[in-house]
Amino acid sequence: MLRDFNDLQFFIAVVQNRGFSSGARALGVPKSRVSRRVALFEERLGVRLLDRSARGVSLTEIGRQVFEHARAALVEAEAAEEAALRMQSEPRGLVRISCPLGLQAAIAVPLPAFLATHPRLRVHCFVTNRRVDLIHEGIDIAVRVRERLDTDGDLQMKRIGVSSRILVASPAFLAKREAPSTPADLVDFPILHQDPEGASAWRLTSEGGETQTVAFESRLATGSIDILIAAARKDVGIAMLPASNCREDLASGALARVLPDWSGIDGILHLVFASRRGMLPGVRAVIDFLAAALKSSASE
16 A cells, blocks of 8 residues: 655655665755655565666666556646646635625626636625625625725725716706706706615715715605616606616707716725625636726726
8 A cells, every 4th residue: 555655755866866866856855855755665566666877777677567557647636736726726616705786787688708718716795785795695795885895804895996976867858957056956847766765865076075974755766776767867867876787868969967066975885795805706706706896987
């Protein structure tokens, strides 16, 4: 029974390099150590593997057979080690992420190609505006938009950029009445609100840095940005939405800015996840994917 796999390496090195000195140099160890370990290997097997002479070493008949098996065993061992290292570096397994409503579209387009690149990786994505507890709910990565960065000591954070929110309505809606000229005028208009469970109020900031809070009774409140955009297009009211979600409608004229000198308080778009220490390759790959995919939803 082989007690030390290194004995095979010492024996193979001596044979392939045609001597103890050259074998030891190839392994980067003292010649005395190689000589001693090969001798112990022979003693343990109870056979002479090498004929030693002043001209060098040569294999005995049984030594030749042992050498062939030893070389095959070493190749298999190296293959096993490479497979283990590959499994450690290859993204694989299940990664659970949470994403706020409205940002899932930025992920949806590049996600199929990402999954095709990593066939051993599985992703479960929960789209919700609820603040999830990563530790207790088993979420690996959460996408968040906050006025301040999360500072939970148990979690790491990766900042992506700033998500700005603007006031929009359809041109036809604004044509029906005089458009608001100050934030205070908004109380006279039907409001489309993104938070059906929170306070019915908007905190607005001007380009000059002035801040105002406007309270209202919302005509429509939903966490779905798609519903709010559809309602705004159909002349239902004024909405405050992420600028990235309104680009196409603003460009086409389906929506227009309201109070263009005012906007919502910027949110910091970022990812939160458990400590990088011991992070699985799959989690690391998804973090990099999300950061790249969500770049279009934020400004620096």
